[in-house]
Amino acid sequence: MKATSRSTPLPWSGADLRSRERDWKRNAVILAAARAFATRGYHNTSLDDLAAALNVTKPTIYSYVDSKEELLFECFKHGVDQILAGFSEAETRGGNARERLMTVARHYAIAVTGDFGWCMVRLEEENLDKAMSAKIKTLKSDVDQGLRKLIRQGVADGSIRSCDPKMAAFALAGALNWIAHWHRANDALSPEEIAIRVLEIFELGLAPR
Amino acid sequence: MKATSRSTPLPWSGADLRSRERDWKRNAVILAAARAFATRGYHNTSLDDLAAALNVTKPTIYSYVDSKEELLFECFKHGVDQILAGFSEAETRGGNARERLMTVARHYAIAVTGDFGWCMVRLEEENLDKAMSAKIKTLKSDVDQGLRKLIRQGVADGSIRSCDPKMAAFALAGALNWIAHWHRANDALSPEEIAIRVLEIFELGLAPR
């Protein structure tokens, strides 16, 4: 039997290759969308604009996503996944709860300054239909609950001063999210450095020690 | 000369009254816009919707503002004015720089939970033309510089731990702005109570003392 016949399930057989290629392109569409949304805003970005940026036409985009909303949702999802990865890493790195919280926060800061940061932070649920809005709420809540849990654990293990976990989580998330508003790609400070400085303020507080 | 002739500039003469009435209505339009934008988002609020909420029609709105953008700008302005008022009050109340900063922050938190909070925090400059966008930038910068100045003064007078004023101002503003995202009018905690709790975290930090 010839090596080129269809009975040869090569790792990169035609179908497989095509499907990888497709995923790759889909991700390119999502990334371009994230950048466009961050620059001009969701409502000010038409899919024709986006298509032009990708050197394709609108129907091509519709072959990768079902709607503009889905595009926005995917951008959001990509960003949140980075944050959720921070929780996993915090578990593997270990340390007391405050240290784990800071690991998460560092990841968070980096995610927020990345390509999907804007979509994550600025996404207004009013722009999405009920079903998607609910998904977003869940994801946001997951992150929020994760932060609160770490804070509660910190209070329990003595690594965090006794405080209201809800307020502390919101304050921290707010400060971190806000980075997306003021950070520019060519800032003097790298995302890591920004994270360190912001987190120091949270650890030590403003009052002299 | 008769007392009723036009030469009598009575405190509530016709013209004066009408102009007050006009200002009152204009403010009602702006307030209704702020609420509608906060609920449904700027782009999802049509001026027909807004007009309906006010029991008038679109052209009436156009007799009070020149454009939808102007409406958004006015909402922003109203909100920022409340914050700037906080700086004045901090001056009159006095105290060390950290105390003055906390006075401003308390005002800030209350402004952000108010009717114009959403517009202040979520306003995306991409929605505005160059000229207005520049005005907004200036106002935002005024607030930011005000915060930084207080922080620098605090470091100088020893009431604030030595830190990067830019980062501290952004972290504080972020935490406060974020309140607008999660606070709901019927929250268990009043804006004042929220302000106290969030500011405590900033003063004392998360690490045990």
Place this chain on the structure above:
DNA sequence: GCCAAACTTTACTCATGAGTATATTACGCT
């Protein structure tokens, strides 16, 4: 009571942009 100004409405225009039906091209497979 009548006039003029301010105010408000009815009934449009017009541009934009999401989404789609249909044609065309490219490419792997036998």
Place this chain on the structure above:
DNA sequence: AGCGTAATATACTCATGAGTAAAGTTTGGC
């Protein structure tokens, strides 16, 4: 070679919503 499928493009439809012109309505001043 040539068939079938996936990918992309052309060329629309259609709804929405900002903004406006012109006509009606109210109100205060005489």
